[in-house]
Amino acid sequence: MNAYTTARIALPPQPTHLNLQVGSGPAPVQPLSFFAAGSEIYAQGEKAGAFYQIEFGAVRIYRLLADGRRQISAFHLAGETFGFEADTTHHFFAEAINATAVRTFRVAAGVDMSRQLLPLALKGLSRAQEHLLVLGCQNAIERVAAFLIDMADRQGGLRQVDLPMSRMDIGDYLGLTIETVSRVFTKLKEKGVIRLANLRCVEIVRQDALRDMSE
């Protein structure tokens, strides 16, 4: 794990987050770790045994095939939790997309966290299944539309949606090439469904149209 700490990163207002401590009394402050854009939070094969809540920034969770193909199984944004697995070793890589801070919750030996972890695991399962539907049934436009709707919903349903990740990341998440992602963005712009303030910031002009497309 490659945390880097620096005083140059100004902490934005912290998102509200679940209190995951066990028991009562003065909650111990969990250690906060900082990661530069592109740096690794954990790697496939590393020992698991903690989970992480994002204070700010964004994280991609992915696997690699032998020939280098990459499948991003999830993006996580501020306030969200990731890192728990069925096994004692990680089967995925987790990387900071941007400058990111995470709060680490180590699972002490002998402590049963089932009650806290089950809802998180079920949430993750539900998301994975939704993603499965997209990859299994939908074409390029539908995939991108579903992705934008999801990102919008997770950012409070506002018109302005922040995309912390690159086109490459989006492609590897949706099972498309960067070229196809780019072409779909262009098409959505031409149809007047979205506008791009800049590459990483989408304005959803016609949310209804986008929702129609996403299924």
Add this chain to the structure above:
Amino acid sequence: MNAYTTARIALPPQPTHLNLQVGSGPAPVQPLSFFAAGSEIYAQGEKAGAFYQIEFGAVRIYRLLADGRRQISAFHLAGETFGFEADTTHHFFAEAINATAVRTFRVAAGVDMSRQLLPLALKGLSRAQEHLLVLGCQNAIERVAAFLIDMADRQGGLRQVDLPMSRMDIGDYLGLTIETVSRVFTKLKEKGVIRLANLRCVEIVRQDALRDMSE
């Protein structure tokens, strides 16, 4: 829920299964329900609140899009458990593929099953993520190869693999059409990688070759 009970179904030797009862003492016998091939175990929108362990048979879990496209998110075989969800209502359909018997575990109000359910949820999450990798990165041959390997492993790694589901089911699981599934089977036969004893029974002749293909 559409259970049907009949004396005509002979019970095969029961698979070993986890003891999921809470507490100790004489374990209460959980009700056993029988389902005919194609019958519904639960439907999307129905109230959840139980989980199911398969005594014999096989089950498909799926969702439908508005236009009728279907994504099968999982197959479950004898001994496996399914039916728990993040929400209080089901977001999926569950159907018996063959004549199937399931043991139903109702979750009593106020009883905390987290400890029992967490490993099952994590297992499901892990499977869904594996499936995501297949749908996101792999072509038709790789998908079918991965599917066959998975089925073989879940049936004890034997050469003879039973496919309880139709080509249609396999297609809807792998994000392919039945024609493509059929063509891939034909190609694998021509290459001498598999043999078909009959439509629902595959002999894996060269497991190494199949494993190479599956990634």
Add this chain to the structure above:
DNA sequence: CGTTGACTTGAAGGTATTCAAGCTTTGTGG
């Protein structure tokens, strides 16, 4: 023995990929 449903095979077509080139944005050093 004929009918039905499931599967296979073939040919044509469409969608996404690949390869290649050009454009934009971002960061760095002068």
Add this chain to the structure above:
DNA sequence: CCACAAAGCTTGAATACCTTCAAGTCAACG
């Protein structure tokens, strides 16, 4: 602050893969 380089993104043309549509085969069942 500008110039340049590098990376990321967009666009175009050709290709590949999978789908669609259609016909034909096979197996199970009455």
